[in-house]
Amino acid sequence: MTERLDARTIGNKIVDPRFHAEPGAYHALFRQLRSEAPVFWVEPDEYAPFWLVTKHADIMHVEKSMDLFVNGPRVMLRKTVVDDQIRKVTGGRPFLLNQLPNMDGSEHRYHRKLTQAWFAPARIKVLEEELRGYARDLFDRTLQQDGSIDFMRAVASWYPLRVIMRIIGVPAEDEPMMLKMTQQMFGPDDPEIKTEKFDVISTVQGFFAYFRELLAKRKAEPADDLATLLADADIGEQEALSYFILAATAGHDTTSASIAGGLLALIQSPSEFERLRSDPTLLPTAVDEMVRWVSPVTHFFRTPTEDVELRGASVAAGQAMMMCYPSANRDEEVFEDPFRFDIGRPQHRHLAFGYGPHLCLGQHLAKLEMRIFYEELLSRIDTVVLDGEPRWIQTNFVGGLKSLPIRYSLRETVPA
């Protein structure tokens, strides 16, 4: 069934967190938009209006032209009332935190360079055995014998958290608190996650207090982590603290969602599961396919600094444009049979990590984590099936599975 493309109706759907918990409906709408109105103006009730950009080529074009399409004015969906609150607190700035995603030009280049080498493939690779240890520990605790488990809650949400906390320098005992805080920030509209009244400002203040203490500790006693790097960097305390928050939040739910969504895709495509088990050298392309398939980051915005034409639409300077990554990753003009999960898809060109100067800083880390996780999982698991309905998180920013009940059996011998 196709929708009547009306600015208010479509706008209200796109901003509705419940809509993102229904991947079928969500992808059907994007398929229609790509074919009928690939650059489409929407006017949701409680948000400032914006353009939806749904084609792969258009998102690449916008994201690589950093001088013409800037991040500063608007980064992600936020209700007008929250925007007003934030501007009141900050004296007119649209952000509580000055972080990479809302920086442009030389400021962005400077701050990105501070940690870019840290996240480069060669640097990240030295963590391989440590990451493998985290995966093994987790499986030893959670998958001891044949059984049933909520894979998302009991397994997938913990491993990326451990990894990113290790990289930042947060000790294991503080992880449950960090998990709660990141979920408050990124899954704020899901009633099962937002069990208590959530206050964005006090959550940010909580993060700040924690990381301020960590910076002080590392100044006194350096270690091999991001906290030490930032404690020594030539930036203000606020900026260092914002960096921690960005890494802690960006590096966690995105990767857990891709891991769990990847397993669901394998369960639903048994031939791909068998193919991967019989040929684990396919894991690097399988991981990219999982990330394309899940595309957990639903959007980031860009705003043109002058009037532009995009695929026939006249976009005025200052009108925000939503980069719809999940839509780009099902674009029929780029991916053959895009709704098929294919672990051997060659030359990945998906945009789940974005594109251009803001391309995800942690993409190599995320891919390494996922490859190791699946190497370890596949060496243990023999069979796996669904044990109930999977459910998706209600959010309009970083999405993915909330619950993935599975029944599994283990292989007889687990390699040492």
Ligand code: HEM
């Ligand atoms: C599968 C997992 C992940 C996905 C799908 C993902 C996706 C994204 C996307 C879409 C962007 C915006 C890119 C753009 O605007 O063009 C981004 C930015 C970013 N990501 Fe990731 N991410 C993942 C994992 C991670 C990890 C593990 C980290 C580790 C710290 C991380 C850190 C960042 C940072 C710092 C930025 C901001 C970069 C900038 O603005 O220059 N991400 N990510």
